[in-house]
Amino acid sequence: MNYESPKLIFKNIPSGKIGWCSPSNIALVKYWGKKGLQLPSNPSLSFTLNKSQTETIIDFSPAENNKCNISFFLEGIPNTKFAEKISGFFSRIINIFPFLDQLDIKIYSKNTFPHSAGIASSASGMSALALALCDIENQYFESFSTEKEFFRKASYVARLGSGSACRSIYGGLVNWGKAEGINNSSDYFGHEIRDNINPVFEDFQDSILIIDAGQKKVSSTIGHNLMKTNPFSSGRFIQANKNLQSLLSAVKYGDLEEFVRIVELEALTLHSMMMTSSPYFLLMKPQTISVIEKIWEYRKETNVPVCFTLDAGPNIHMLYPYDYKERVIDFINTELIKYTVNNSVIHDRVGSGPAKIAI
Numbered sequence: 001m002n003y004e005s006p007k008l009i010f011k012n013i014p015s016g017k018i019g020w021c022s023p024s025n026i027a028l029v030k031y032w033g034k035k036g037l038q039l040p041s042n043p044s045l046s047f048t049l050n051k052s053q054t055e056t057i058i059d060f061s062p063a064e065n066n067k068c069n070i071s072f073f074l075e076g077i078p079n080t081k082f083a084e085k086i087s088g089f090f091s092r093i094i095n096i097f098p099f100l101d102q103l104d105i106k107i108y109s110k111n112t113f114p115h116s117a118g119i120a121s122s123a124s125g126m127s128a129l130a131l132a133l134c135d136i137e138n139q140y141f142e143s144f145s146t147e148k149e150f151f152r153k154a155s156y157v158a159r160l161g162s163g164s165a166c167r168s169i170y171g172g173l174v175n176w177g178k179a180e181g182i183n184n185s186s187d188y189f190g191h192e193i194r195d196n197i198n199p200v201f202e203d204f205q206d207s208i209l210i211i212d213a214g215q216k217k218v219s220s221t222i223g224h225n226l227m228k229t230n231p232f233s234s235g236r237f238i239q240a241n242k243n244l245q246s247l248l249s250a251v252k253y254g255d256l257e258e259f260v261r262i263v264e265l266e267a268l269t270l271h272s273m274m275m276t277s278s279p280y281f282l283l284m285k286p287q288t289i290s291v292i293e294k295i296w297e298y299r300k301e302t303n304v305p306v307c308f309t310l311d312a313g314p315n316i317h318m319l320y321p322y323d324y325k326e327r328v329i330d331f332i333n334t335e336l337i338k339y340t341v342n343n344s345v346i347h348d349r350v351g352s353g354p355a356k357i358a359i
């Protein structure tokens with residue numbers, strides 16, 4: 001699979017603005033471990049979120065010399081750290097979009113969730129950027145004959161920015177990584193699962209409890225690399241494939257008990273991989289464990305099918321069907337809010353994917 005296209009060079013270099021808004025996603029089956037050029041060691045599955053989004057506008061004009069000059073503004077403020085990250089990303093995709101070296105690029109990015117919320121913005125940010133780049137290509141080179149081709153390339157490009165970003169290109173339930181029984185699944189791009197979803201999973205809720213809003217101690221990229229030497233990694237990759245199959249079946253039949261079991265198993269396995277890497281690290285906080293225990297107690301007492309998951313950090317995502325929304329929010333407000341920083345909870349839900357920004 002290769003999107004290198006040396007012919008994508010402007011004859012007349014344009015100026016313009018293009019923007020996309022793209023959501024974050026929460027993995028149910030986790031991507032943890034990669035190989036080659038951003039290819040996953042196991043297939044993953046996620047829900048795309050609705051509210052937690054990044055809006056990115058690319059303002060482009062002819063380059064002064066033959067080298068893409070990038071400036072990056074986060075919430076309107078120049079951010080050189082991100083500009084450097086994006087330069088690295090652009091050097092990985094210059095053969096896909098050779099016209100980038102003809103442009104000076106200003107990127108304006110802002111998140112709809114508070115910057116300090118500790119929510120990973122790489123999936124929403126990189127997917128919004130990839131969509132905007134594909135849209136420049138679409139506008140000036142008319143390369144895509146179908147929407148499907150457009151989004152597939154955007155997902156491929158987003159993956160090169162951040163693995164999990166390739167899933168944010170699509171709404172609902174999204175798979176990334178070659179998996180048995182999923183037609184069109186691929187290691188190179190995400191794939192939207194549309195069929196065999198029980199209605200109980202439509203409008204599924206995700207309340208995100210912000211336990212710690214600080215910077216991550218260990219980046220995901222470092223964590224992924226440590227899987228290369230983790231003695232349990234081969235077993236983990238086999239388990240992820242099995243969990244994916246079981247989860248798809250739970251989603252098909254509306255089996256919430258099995259859904260809860262696998263989602264929590266995946267979250268704890270992810271963190272156990274961190275704890276058994278060398279060097280080992282720990283991203284959960286004492287409050288994370290307290291909230292997990294409270295959720296287990298509550299579920300046992302009430303039979304409300306609410307479960308938790310974690311990404312590479314201490315914050316808790318509580319997943320549950322729409323019908324239990326009031327009860328779970330009440331539980332959060334009375335019992336869990338005290339474990340969060342400044343009462344920060346984001347009540348999000350499954351969303352329908354990215355959208356173009358009208359400029």
Ligand code: DP6
Pocket residue numbers: 026027029030031032044120122161162163164165220221222224270311312
């Ligand atoms: C724990 O996609 O952030 O959230 O590809 O190095 O950018 P890079 O990593 P990233 O890893 C996400 C890991 C995870 C699980 C997941 O989203 O599947």
